Amino acid sequence: MTRLLRWETVLIGLCVVVLGYGTIGVDGFGEAAHISFLLLDYTEVALLAFALLPIVLTGQIDLSVASVLGFCSALTGKLWDGGMSFETIVPIVLVAGVVLGAVNAVLIVRFGLPALAVTIGTLGLYRGLAYVVLGDGAVTGFPENYRPLATDAIAGTFVPYVTVLVVLVGVAMAVLVHQSTVGRALYAIGLGEQTARFSGVRVRPIMMSLYLLSGVLAALASLVYTLRYNSARADNANGLELVAVAAVLLGGVSIFGGRGTVLGVAAALLAMAGLRNVLFLGDVSDEIQNVITGALLIISVLVPVAVAAVTRRKARSHLRRTDEVPLR
């Protein structure tokens, strides 16, 4: 536990450094408009990252999230273009997200297929279906009364409306993962699935619901994305799954499962968004940002390994000697 807290502290430190440097050193960073922009920029990534968190905690993964977003966006565009009212589109799109998540759930949990391979498959399948639905073009002209919800900040503040959504989702996820019985089950499954099963934890239903939840959150993210950019395209959010995974891993969540916090992921998202905007304002190219993101990702997994090695050396002298006689 203490090891984790240390990484979260590093992350928060990183946030402070980035945001501090931004405010002081970069012109315009501290302005309300730019803070809004900063928060808006990573809205969809944040939703996808929160969707991924519980799945990664159980030792699985879902690389299809951005493709679900893409499909839902394409579906939104197709239906809107066909004249359907936006109010009707929203629930349809959310249901589509659930269905796509259910496909993952059945293949991975019910049939026991490896999550990495399956979600690489559905990543392609869903993105492909997005093209089938909408083709190469784009649909624009989404309702004027809803668009500001996705692009604007609450009057008089720098807080965008959608940031409130992200915070709500984040808080709900935090309660689920850290306070609820389901959350306890997640960590148990991630660290010892067999024992969890033997202890009466309902492993399968829980894991299936996580994929359904991921689908819904991706669908939600697609609505935000489509409104924010006022554009529905089959290639929307192409590649965004890697950014979301990077945020989750950078947030200290172990790819093997059983370790990680919502706070860590939130801090990572903030740090990444801040960094991106500092560099953007400093006229540094996208590419350097990518290099830094990648480097941070690698560092994020190197640090626990280094810390563990040091801890193990210390613990060996403190560890209570076992009176268990080893069987050979």
Add this chain to the structure above:
Amino acid sequence: MRTLPAGREMTIVAALAVVVVVTGIVHPSFVSGQGLHDLFLNASIIALLAVGQTLLVITRNIDLSVGSVMGLTAYLSGQLFLADQNTPTILVLAAGIGLGAVCGAINGALVAIAKVPALVVTLGTLYVFRGINHAWASSTDVQQVNAYQMSPDFLSFGSGSVLGIPNLSLIALAVLAVVAYSLHGYRAGRELYAIGSNPDAARLAGIPMGRRVFGAFVISGALVGLGGATHAAYFGTINASVGTGRELAVVAAVVVGGVAIFGGSGTVVGAVLGALLLTTITSALPVLGVPAFWQRAVDGAALLLAISADRAVLVRMAARLRARQHSIRSGR
């Protein structure tokens, strides 16, 4: 374990045959000499990547940075020609292999020595290498290198053929033969399977895991580097986005080819066949009148089908084993 891969390879060949025959009926030029020539050519580059990726997946690792490494080495090829348009082809290829090996070594060092999960590391290097690629392009202000800037020798190498077989396919086949033999004929190769099958047992058996995994990353990197250089030779146009997104196509090819994502089983022959199958389907779709839109969906569906089929076979094998045990018991 032999029966499963052999069966899988036959299934892929059968599927290939079906696709080719069906498409050939609709559009006979698909199966003409030129058509088949193009099929093999298209698959050659990704086949190289697939061979390398197989080495890694066998050991329970993965390399998501292959697209970025490929882009980097393709770009290097372009830069070499800008420096000297008559750079010998062999030098360009060697440079690509070298740079690819260096990138592979970086990945390998992080995974094998620091014992950091490959998925995360290569996700990180995916970003870092791509970023370096773009940064290089920006700093030299070379966003694109075109065919006319390269040596004609290089380009004819890329699109040329020997006895009707494309040069690139010959290279791919040669690499396939060497790697396939090494995996079974050399102890180091067989140890890769052991590492992926049961890492703890492998360690206890004294297999130098760090060295083997590192080696696998270097070799895979070198092959990716070769892939990037040959991509430049074939396409003739290079920019800093070459290879973006290839990593998922490579993993798909490898899985379709029967290499278990959990490691420990699968063959490079299968992986190359998987790559060939997926590329063929991609080429066949427009010929069959299926809009190109369906391409990615079909690829994804093929991958899902492949892993489901694998699992079905495994389940049936397990049931048969249990039934045999039972009959032994009740026969007593």
Add this chain to the structure above:
Amino acid sequence: MARRLSANGAALLFISHRLEEMYALCQRVTVLRDGALVTSAPLADIDHDTLVRSMVGRSVEQLFPKRDTEPGAVALTVDGLSRRGVFADVSFTVRAGEIVGLAGLVGSGRSEVARAVFGVDERDAGTVTLGGKPLVAGNPRAAIAAGLAMVPEDRREQGLILELSIERNATLPRLSDVSRWGLVRRARERALAGRWAERLGVKLRRLTDPVATLSGGNQQKVVIGKWLATEPTVLIVDEPTRGIDIGAKVEVHALLSELAAAGLAVLMISSELAEVLGMADRVVVMHEGRVTAELSRAEASEEAVLRAATGNGGVR
């Protein structure tokens, strides 16, 4: 194999705490306790009790304290349980207050039967009745709710989550009971874990320490406590004292006796013959997936059990 190796001149270092094995196989014995050398001598010069005393550090009156009890009503009925390729037509009963030993060689299917009864594994045929009510197949959660608990064979992979804290391990099957409206009440969680750790005498530093820091014997106590906390009417224990020292072993046996005396129905799977003979009121013997004998405490001799376990005994 060991004898063959030593006959060929190899020197063998045989590490065990099974006394019968040592006496049967070895010539010299060296005893270590708490990291220090206690004694080293030819086995011919050390008798059983002295050896035990040097291993445990205190004199052990009786290894298997078993109280005689009057068995009550039938608590668990297993009838015609089958799983293709694993076991067939397994039937037995366990009554409240009795300890039924399930004996047999390794691989005879006992743990598989237990897992099928508890529900972590599927069953192809047969019924399980708990307290008069039939138990659904393949649902451990339902089994726990009905009053069945199982201390599994593999402590480290099935009984505990090593990296998790002691308290979280101890309360895992009872998450809903230490929470309200789906949210875990930490205080209740800690109290429940603490209560059982104390009751079973688990030697620990903090409840929040990972359970991996405990010794084998203490880990086993945590597992047992975890399952006793579900307040079962029937308890299955699979190899309850495997891999733990003699001191903890005695404690576990005393605990099982005490629980049986208080009315718990216990099904004990063990590969250690002495343990089965010492603890069980009745012994059910399995061989290659089938029940080959059911012996009362009086009938259960080493010879009878071994004969049934190797398939030479007549079918019931």
